[in-house]
Amino acid sequence: MNRYLETNPEFWSGRKSGKKLYLHEKVQCINIERESLPKKSKKSFTLLSYACDEGVKRNQGRVGAFDGPQAIRKALAKLPNHLEKSTSLVDAGTLECIDGKLENIQTHLAEKVVQLLQQDSFPVLLGGGHDIAYGHYNGIKNHLENNETIGIINFDAHFDLRTNKNGNNSGTPFFQIAEDCKKDSTPFNYLCLGIRKDANDKTLFKMASDLGVSYIENNTFKTHYAKQVVQVVLDFIREVDHIYVTIDLDGFSSAYASGVSAPSPMGFSPDIVLETMQMIIDSKKLISLDIAEMNPKYDRDHQTAKLAASLIHFVIHQI
Numbered sequence: 665m666n667r668y669l670e671t672n673p674e675f676w677s678g679r680k681s682g683k684k685l686y687l688h689e690k691v692q693c694i695n696i697e698r699e700s701l702p703k704k705s706k707k708s709f710t711l712l713s714y715a716c717d718e719g720v721k722r723n724q725g726r727v728g729a730f731d732g733p734q735a736i737r738k739a740l741a742k743l744p745n746h747l748e749k750s751t752s753l754v755d756a757g758t759l760e761c762i763d764g765k766l767e768n769i770q771t772h773l774a775e776k777v778v779q780l781l782q783q784d785s786f787p788v789l790l791g792g793g794h795d796i797a798y799g800h801y802n803g804i805k806n807h808l809e810n811n812e813t814i815g816i817i818n819f820d821a822h823f824d825l826r827t828n829k830n831g832n833n834s835g836t837p838f839f840q841i842a843e844d845c846k847k848d849s850t851p852f853n854y855l856c857l858g859i860r861k862d863a864n865d866k867t868l869f870k871m872a873s874d875l876g877v878s879y880i881e882n883n884t885f886k887t888h889y890a891k892q893v894v895q896v897v898l899d900f901i902r903e904v905d906h907i908y909v910t911i912d913l914d915g916f917s918s919a920y921a922s923g924v925s926a927p928s929p930m931g932f933s934p935d936i937v938l939e940t941m942q943m944i945i946d947s948k949k950l951i952s953l954d955i956a957e958m959n960p961k962y963d964r965d966h967q968t969a970k971l972a973a974s975l976i977h978f979v980i981h982q983i
C-alpha cells in the first residue's frame with residue numbers, strides 16, 4: 665500500500681512577519697484528493713512530495729530519502745517570499761511508499777501530476793529516490809497531446825539507464841522511459857548534465873550511445889566551458905516542445921550536497937546549474953520540475969536541503 669497524506673500547515677514554520685514576507689506564510693496546504701487548486705491565480709506552483717526510498721534500497725544505495733521531502737520543505741519554509749500576490753504556492757501533500765510497492769506509487773504519482781497540470785499549475789516534485797522520474801514523466805506524457813514532444817534534462821552524476829528486468833529502482837527510470845518510447849514509436853529525448861566517468865560503467869555509456877542520449881561530462885559541465893554548455897543545451901531545447909527538468913542532488917559536489925545516497929566528491933557546482941536553468945526558463949518550454957535523492961541522514965548542517973530549497977526558490981521566482 666502507498667498512501668496520500670495532506671500536509672499539516674504546522675510543518676511550515678519560520679520567522680513570523682504577519683505580511684507574508686516568508687514562504688511559510690505564503691504557502692497554502694491543500695488536500696488534492698478533495699480540493700481543487702486556487703483558481704484566480706495568474707501563476708501557480710504546486711509542491712508535491714514523493715516520500716520513497718524503496719528504489720534506492722533496491723539499487724543497493726543508502727536509504728534515507730524517504731525523509732527527503734520533509735527536509736526540503738523545512739528549508740523552503742524559512743526563505744523569503746518575493747512572489748507576486750497573484751501567484752499561488754500550494755503544498756499538495758505527500759505520497760508515501762510504506763510497503764515497498766514502488767511501481768504502485770509511481771502510477772499514483774503520474775495521476776497526481778496529470779491533475780496538477782490540468783489545473784494549469786507548475787509541479788515542483790520533492791524526492792525521494794530518482795525513481796520519482798518515471799512516475800513524473802508518465803504524468804507529463806499522459807497530460808500532453810500525443811504529438812507533443814518532451815525533452816528530459818537530467819542534472820545528475822549518473823545516466824540512470826540500468827535495466828529494470830528485476831523491478832524498477834532509482835537507477836532505472838530513463839531506461840524505462842526509453843523502452844516506452846520505443847513501444848509508442850515516439851522519440852526519446854534525453855540530455856544528462858554532469859555525468860561522471862568514475863560513476864557509470866562501460867555498459868551504461870554503451871546504453872547511452874545506443875539510445876542516442878546527449879550528455880556533458882562533469883569535467884566540462886562548468887562555467888569555464890559555458891559557451892559549449894549553452895550550445896548543447898540550446899540545441900537540445902530547440903528540438904522539443906516541452907522540457908521536463910529533473911535535478912538529482914548527487915550530481916552536485918559533495919562539498920555542496922553530502923545528503924544523498926551516492927555522493928560525488930568531484931561533482932558540479934550550483935553556478936552552472938543556475939545558468940543552465942535560466943536558459944531553460946527563458947525558452948518558456950519548462951513544464952515541470954523535480955528534485956531527487958535528498959537524504960537528510962547524511963546531510964551536513966542541512967546544506968543539501970538548503971541547496972534544494974534555494975534551487976526551488978530560484979525557479980519559482982524566475983518563471
Ligand SMILES: N=CN[C@@H](CCC(=O)O)C(=O)O
Nearest residue numbers: 723725794822824834835926
Ligand atoms: N539513482 C542513482 N543511481 C546510481 C547509484 C550509483 C551508486 O550507488 O553508486 C546508479 O544506479 O548508477
Ligand SMILES: [Mn+2]
Nearest residue numbers: 821822912914
Ligand atoms: Mn545520481
Ligand SMILES: [Mn+2]
Nearest residue numbers: 794820824912
Ligand atoms: Mn539519478
